[in-house]
Amino acid sequence: MAERRRGRLKIFMGYAAGVGKTYQMLEEARQLKSQGLDVVIGYFEPHGRKDTIAKTEGMEVIPRKTLDYRGGMFAEMDTAAILARMPQVCLVDEYPHTNVPGSERAKRWEDVELLLDAGIDVLTTMNIQHLESLNDEVWHITGIRVRETIPDWVVHQADEVVMVDLTPRALLHRLQRGVVYTPEKAERALKNFFRESTLVALRELALRETAHEVEHRSFSAVTTVGGDEPGPGLADKNHKILILVTADPATAMLIRRGKRVSDFLNADCFAVTVQRTGRAARQQTKDKLAGLWRAARVRCARFTGKPLGDLAGLPDADREAIEQHLNFARNLHIETRILEGDDVVTALVDFARRNQITQLFLARPAARSWTRLFGRDVVERIVGVATDMQIVIVSGREPELP
Amino acid sequence: MPEIRRKTPDELLRQVQAEEAAAKKEHLKIFLGYASGVGKSFRMLDEARRRRERGQDVVVGAIQPKLPPEVEALLPKLEVIPLKTIGDGTAIDMEALIQRHPAVCFIDGLAYDNPPGARNPTRWQDVQDLLRTGMKVIGSINIQYVDELREQVEAITGKRVTQTVPVSFIKSADEIEIVDAPPHEPLVRSLEEESGAAKRQQQLSKLRELALVLAADVVDHQLSEYLERYGISQHFGTQERILVCITPRANVREMIETARVIADRFHGELIAAYVQQPEISPEDRVALDEKLAIAWAAGARIEILEGEDAVGAILDFAKSRGITQLFIGHSQRAGLWSRLFGNPVDRLIRRSHGMDVRVFPH
Numbered sequence: 001m002a003e004r005r006r007g008r009l010k011i012f013m014g015y016a017a018g019v020g021k022t023y024q025m026l027e028e029a030r031q032l033k034s035q036g037l038d039v040v041i042g043y044f045e046p047h048g049r050k051d052t053i054a055k056t057e058g059m060e061v062i063p064r065k066t067l068d069y070r071g072g073m074f075a076e077m078d079t080a081a082i083l084a085r086m087p088q089v090c091l092v093d094e095y096p097h098t099n100v101p102g103s104e105r106a107k108r109w110e111d112v113e114l115l116l117d118a119g120i121d122v123l124t125t126m127n128i129q130h131l132e133s134l135n136d137e138v139w140h141i142t143g144i145r146v147r148e149t150i151p152d153w154v155v156h157q158a159d160e161v162v163m164v165d166l167t168p169r170a171l172l173h174r175l176q177r178g179v180v181y182t183p184e185k186a187e188r189a190l191k192n193f194f195r196e197s198t199l200v201a202l203r204e205l206a207l208r209e210t211a212h213e214v215e216h217r218s219f220s221a222v223t224t225v226g227g228d229e230p231g232p233g234l235a236d237k238n239h240k241i242l243i244l245v246t247a248d249p250a251t252a253m254l255i256r257r258g259k260r261v262s263d264f265l266n267a268d269c270f271a272v273t274v275q276r277t278g279r280a281a282r283q284q285t286k287d288k289l290a291g292l293w294r295a296a297r298v299r300c301a302r303f304t305g306k307p308l309g310d311l312a313g314l315p316d317a318d319r320e321a322i323e324q325h326l327n328f329a330r331n332l333h334i335e336t337r338i339l340e341g342d343d344v345v346t347a348l349v350d351f352a353r354r355n356q357i358t359q360l361f362l363a364r365p366a367a368r369s370w371t372r373l374f375g376r377d378v379v380e381r382i383v384g385v386a387t388d389m390q391i392v393i394v395s396g397r398e399p400e401l402p
Numbered sequence: 403m404p405e406i407r408r409k410t411p412d413e414l415l416r417q418v419q420a421e422e423a424a425a426k427k428e429h430l431k432i433f434l435g436y437a438s439g440v441g442k443s444f445r446m447l448d449e450a451r452r453r454r455e456r457g458q459d460v461v462v463g464a465i466q467p468k469l470p471p472e473v474e475a476l477l478p479k480l481e482v483i484p485l486k487t488i489g490d491g492t493a494i495d496m497e498a499l500i501q502r503h504p505a506v507c508f509i510d511g512l513a514y515d516n517p518p519g520a521r522n523p524t525r526w527q528d529v530q531d532l533l534r535t536g537m538k539v540i541g542s543i544n545i546q547y548v549d550e551l552r553e554q555v556e557a558i559t560g561k562r563v564t565q566t567v568p569v570s571f572i573k574s575a576d577e578i579e580i581v582d583a584p585p586h587e588p589l590v591r592s593l594e595e596e597s598g599a600a601k602r603q604q605q606l607s608k609l610r611e612l613a614l615v616l617a618a619d620v621v622d623h624q625l626s627e628y629l630e631r632y633g634i635s636q637h638f639g640t641q642e643r644i645l646v647c648i649t650p651r652a653n654v655r656e657m658i659e660t661a662r663v664i665a666d667r668f669h670g671e672l673i674a675a676y677v678q679q680p681e682i683s684p685e686d687r688v689a690l691d692e693k694l695a696i697a698w699a700a701g702a703r704i705e706i707l708e709g710e711d712a713v714g715a716i717l718d719f720a721k722s723r724g725i726t727q728l729f730i731g732h733s734q735r736a737g738l739w740s741r742l743f744g745n746p747v748d749r750l751i752r753r754s755h756g757m758d759v760r761v762f763p764h
Binding site for chain 2: 162166389390
């Protein structure tokens, strides 16, 4: 018996609410239905838009599941009901959506994985601002830190990504005519997220990202269909990227950026943190305390009597931050390691050399730390020591504070 | 949030020019497709229908010779001025259109050569004339008919087109909209169909990629115009822009090779810059020329910068151009001098906020 094939995934990519993603998805669903396929709507967000709602007429909708969370009622996709119904094609709006706490899975894309595993083809929608690796650029463009993100590999595994385009001017007209939002909400949106320059910039990001997704697929098609043309679809063994994870909040940005570059180069990507152990750590901690911190803080640290050793004398907050960053890296499918050594620079560079790393990614320390603590030394010392590989010092994109 | 800094005279001048351009601007909108059958004509003429229903004065000045049924169905709802026969060929009926002078004129298919005896040699030049009379023109074109992309398209499809439109015309559009719908093909296919369709699918993917990147470039151009118009000295980093700093001793080959790969994969821009030094030895001069030649051969745009402080000159240039990645060679100056005055690489890293710096080995 033939093994059941995995379902195909198609993403309708947009750059803002109201460009017509859901509409175009429904349009395609109708075509598939008219070709005789068994199509259902698994989750659909009407937003009160008449044209879009009209498109769902005559389509089978799987009722949503209602969940009670802190006294409020939330409707989520009923994945179990869809699996029981087993359609050939299922429509799922808003791919990056985060499920209400208490749901079986945290993210809607995880629900979609189940549908695909069951052999159901899925059509879904998303906006570019939810892509994890563009989070910093989007923040810079819009001034909004998008929390609901989707890892790039989840988008990358889709069989097809299609750009749903509309010019920003046409979108703004739609907004003014009240097609997208109710009047009060539209007014707020026009002032903030929907400024023309913001829309133009997001649209450019979406176009470039879709071009990249298309390129990636056209080359993987070559490799699977038996061509021998080498291209971006093949892993590029010329490059191997290593990201240094620290407690610095800029590390999240560094991980996104490093992973994005390695994805575009098809290079292997690792992330490591260095734990200073034993006497060296104690000595360094002592140096740090004695040299740079005020006596009061030293007394305070002694008073709390934190154990050194394994934890490398790190304050709880730092240890937690590093653990979070490593977790974040793993969620983005980056292989992580914890190195031990007397000195961050030596341990890092040794590891890089042993593993034939060609590119080392470091975070650019915040302006004020250049003159303080060890931030300055680490980056400058690595640049001074690792003269046999490329070193990339990654900077935030937001305007510099005066 | 916009970074507000004082504008240089050069930036002020560009702002004034952008404002002037915006004031006298004709209005052109282009629907860009990557293959026939993606529904470009339908999308465009459906816009004509919607505008007409909203009460706008809309006329269709050109339609394609063969129309799919859904487009055919739209035509009774629209006013069409048919093409005029001139000799063996046809062209837009310019006299009739100019006399009718609608607010918006729709031209389905921009890449046509006109027959001898027509007002202009090509249709896109007719469109320029229409724009000058003050009407808004909305047109459609497929990526394979863009002149500058002809060779790339031929490499993909094996077919050569003869009637084309220059990319400068496409870039002059005020609005561009890409029709990225897949050609009408089912999502679910049998395995045999799958492999049969794979080759064509791959061709289409490459054409799609070209079209998406062209649309992104047009949008990028609009974005900088827009920001200039509003006097915002800021870059959003929507396109990767790589600046390779050339010095006589830098390992330029590796720098340029890496830069080329990254620029290609990100569909980004590649610039190589050299800061002019007051005193340069003849050997360095030769080495420098060689290195600039490497950059040139890789398709980098070459910029010669001036400034006593090389680090400052590079950073000013990088910031004004919205550079996202700066490539530099390792500093060779070691020892006491750099310990006292700081080495240039460290200084550059310290002052390079807003962009990534990539330091290369020798």
